Amino acid sequence: MAILPILQFEEKILETVEHNSVVVVIGETGSGKSTQLCQILHRKGFTKSGVVAVTQPRRVAAVSVARRVAQELRVRLGEEVGYGIRFEDRTSEKTRIKYLTDGVLLRESLSDPELNNYSVIILDEAHERSLNTDILLGLMKRLVKIRPSNLKVLVTSATLDGGKVSRFFSNCPVVTVPGKLFPVEILYSSERPTSYLESSLNTALDIHVREPEGDILIFMTGQDEIEKLVLKLEEKIQRLEEGSCMDAIVLPLHGSLPPEMQVRVFSPAPQNCRRFIVATNIAETSLTVDGVVYVIDSGYVKQRQYNPSTGMYSLDVVCISRVQADQRAGRAGRTRPGKCYRLYPSTIYWEELPEVTVPEIQRSSLAGSVLYLKSLALLDVDILKFDFLDPPSRESLEDALKQLYLIDAIDENGSITQVGRTMAELPLEPSLSRTLLEANDCGCLSQALTVAAMLSAETTLLPNQSKRHEKKRKHVPLELPDGSGLGDHIQLLQIYEHWDKAGYDTSWCMDHALQVRGMMFTKDVRKQLVQIMQKITKGPLDVKRSRGRKQSQQGYKNLRRALCVGFASQLAERMIHHNGYRTIGFKAQLVQVHPSSVLKTDEDGRLPEFVVYHELVATTRPFMRNVCAIEQAWVMPILKKLNQLNVNKLSGGTNSAEITMDGQVTDLPNKDADTKANNDRDSKIQAARERYLARKTKK
């Protein structure tokens, strides 16, 4: 094996770590940082005083890198070298090097806030800025002050602005390690194409005809585009004169592809054959495709974002950042010198693309993260002043506080309640945690566990119903239960109960057009939730289906009431004259039930007067996804609570802001700056979206 670049820096790294609590290590792809850093520290004896932890943003990475290191050290995986991911703890008493997902480390710090088990914590791939990594960065900053003598923290990253992280950690040293990438020639288009799909198609064919062998990786934004481009490529390639160029295979690659289709990209191309891989940004970081020499970059990505002022999610096509563009280009230089075709001019790269991707923490609902931080007994810390590398907007934090207050996780002063502490122990979004606790009190825990687990798996549950596939399908899927007309939560419950009755049969899933993967995940989640609930309540639980019959006879009333308590911040009231709804809360939003919902109207054609919704999504219009009928009497206490809500008090009363019921804001420091930053970002995103839509309609 060739010597990895990082090993030439062993002395320097050790010396720096010796004299500093925090060190930033910048190492490009191929530097060996993920596998070697912990071994360097191990050789120096850091594993004698504790375990060396290495966090990864993804499960597969944690497992595969752990396996590699165990091989290199010639030990059995799970002994000296192990890993910990959700549902799987492969460590033992012997373990000295432990790979784990950042989410697992956060969970661990819930039971041991000082993480005393560890002598070194390495936050790997920090440049990806996952929500969990960002929270860990803040926690590490505190932790090195609490454990100055016996904890070392290393933050490693490929392209992260080392200066910024260094400043965050009181100007800690930065060690830069070169990577092992081959040079990649960048070729820009002279202008933005009217259709990047057409442009990708032509560029790819051009490469195929003119350039020597090597696979082509094409970045598109979504499944739909990928399928279109794959078809067109196949069509054009067939028309090429036989013998005029080498053979070709076209492969789609995206997240909702079944795993057996995804792994096809790992088998190399046959002799004298070029592969075209048409992928989403799953190929940017999550999956590495070997053999790629040419990259075609559209410059766009689909990104989900949360708007705290409306509580709505949207999935938008936005420009990638320069960091992302470079990451994409790097995919061409893994095995030999490559080429990257950017379907936009260099002026756009330098002047219009944002330098870095907006970190996830600034694009997500923060209820879960805020509850987590509050449960960590950070008594000296006001959540609005928690030290984030890039702080979320004040609006976003206040939105989280309001949600938490309405579901009893924090009191009117913003302090965590006993209920909130218990909620934080559950690996669920706060609304579902609250639902479980309420369900436990009113005797429908078993059902609530199922609903929570099903909703956790929701995206992997249903098959992707692209029209093309529907025609291809040989069998018409069997009909699913209808939720007794009460809504989608009830339907999810009924689906699981039927599957349970069918003995968790995989063919049952396929007959009903449900993804086996998603249903198995649901089963795992439910099992984990049962275990945690048992620990919380310190006793046997009613988690079997014994009460199901009785419950369904009375219209799942207890379950729906528990949902109402858990989703107190996600209620909507029907309009008087039609079946539109307005959300109940600070800023009422006019929304509709998503057409995929199984919620039914009564004999007069009216939908229920009150519903809870799982989420608001803005697509062509604002929709409530996953709704469940509730009763007016249950809503009343929540309305009362809403009236008493005072955001100023919730956020610790550290400023003089008052937000009144109708959303009027008076005298809010920093508010303007935050709003401006948000507006700037929103308008940029909006502009990108408009450009994209304009192109789409032209076609």
Add this chain to the structure above:
DNA sequence: GAGCACTGC
């Protein structure tokens, strides 16, 4: 009457 990128506890 719509349509969904990618992760994770």
